Amino acid sequence: MYKxxxxxxxxxxxxxxxEQAKVIVAPRSNNEMDASKLKKEFPELLSIKESLIKYVFEPNRKTPAK
Known part of the structure; x- marks a missing residue:
């Protein structure tokens, strides 16, 4: 998305x-939280990727929109 x-x-x-081991104390762990209760309570909640695009990348866009 950055590119x-x-x-x-x-x-x-x-x-x-x-090199990674020198910087990161704990080994990598890809955990995923169950967000079903959040989605039920807040159906308008965006996914992480959609949120990043809408609130981080789009406002800071340096390249022309395609």
């Missing part, structure tokens, strides 16, 4: 697992 909305010329610089 699409902010900087289309951005180049990713990946790092090794060893």
């Amino acid at each position: 699409k909305y902010i900087d289309p010329d951005f180049k990713w610089a990946n790092f090794t697992l060893e």
Whole structure:
């Protein structure tokens, strides 16, 4: 999304697992919270991706909309 909305010329610089281990104390964990109660209470609630696009990337767009 960053490349699409902010900087289309951005180049990713990946790092090794060893470099990551120096920065991050705990190993990676991809947990997902059950949001069914939130969705039931607030049906207008956007997904994380939709929220990021609407409230972060669109207002800070540096590239022309396609």
